Amino acid sequence: SAPGVPWGRGSPELSSHPPAPQAAFAHLALAFSCDMFTLRQRVEVEKRARDVAEENIQEELGQCRAALERLGLSCAAPDGRDTLERLQRNLAVLAAAIERATSAAEKLGAVHQEARMSRAAEVMVQHVENLKRHHVREHAELEEMKRLIQQNSRNRQLAETQDDAEPRLRPHPLLRNFQQVTA
Numbered sequence: 340s341a342p343g344v345p346w347g348r349g350s351p352e353l354s355s356h357p358p359a360p361q362a363a364f365a366h367l368a369l370a371f372s373c374d375m376f377t378l379r380q381r382v383e384v385e386k387r388a389r390d391v392a393e394e395n396i397q398e399e400l401g402q403c404r405a406a407l408e409r410l411g412l413s414c415a416a417p418d419g420r421d422t423l424e425r426l427q428r429n430l431a432v433l434a435a436a437i438e439r440a441t442s443a444a445e446k447l448g449a450v451h452q453e454a455r456m457s458r459a460a461e462v463m464v465q466h467v468e469n470l471k472r473h474h475v476r477e478h479a480e481l482e483e484m485k486r487l488i489q490q491n492s493r494n495r496q497l498a499e500t501q502d503d504a505e506p507r508l509r510p511h512p513l514l515r516n517f518q519q520v521t522a
């Protein structure tokens with residue numbers, strides 16, 4: 340049921356203010372519905388953004404390699420060649436570091452999503468447990484009512500049987516109470 344709408348049948352503990360797990364459950368259910376509606380589109384957008392960022396990085400790395408190659412052709416001094424080789428190694432290390440950073444960022448995003456899903460699942464499980472406890476309580480109340488109705492029915496049948504067996508001269512209980520008060 341929607342927040343603010345009573346979800347109990349007149350029970351004092353189930354007033355128009357739903358408990359936190361139910362409200363959180365309703366919020367999560369709505370969020371999941373909205374997420375599922377746009378998930379495919381968001382995944383595609385994020386993939387394109389990642390691909391563009393990786394292409395831009397690779398393009399920049401390629402331009403750096405080309406610049407180093409041009410510099411190497413114009414550099415004849417041995418010290419310049421050593422510096423150029425160090426720059427090329429540093430560029431290779433940078434490319435590998437970028438690849439590891441991209442992979443780590445994707446893993447971190449997955450872990451963050453897992454944490455959100457874990458909390459959402461926890462709220463849903465708590466709500467289901469609350470519903471189970473409520474069901475058990477309602478079932479126990481129903482069984483108690485059945486027992487009382489059956490007991491009352493047996494008492495009534497027993498009283499009717501005794502009334503049929505006794506003479507009708509017995510005064511009515513209210514009349515007896517009235518006679519006791521006036522005496």
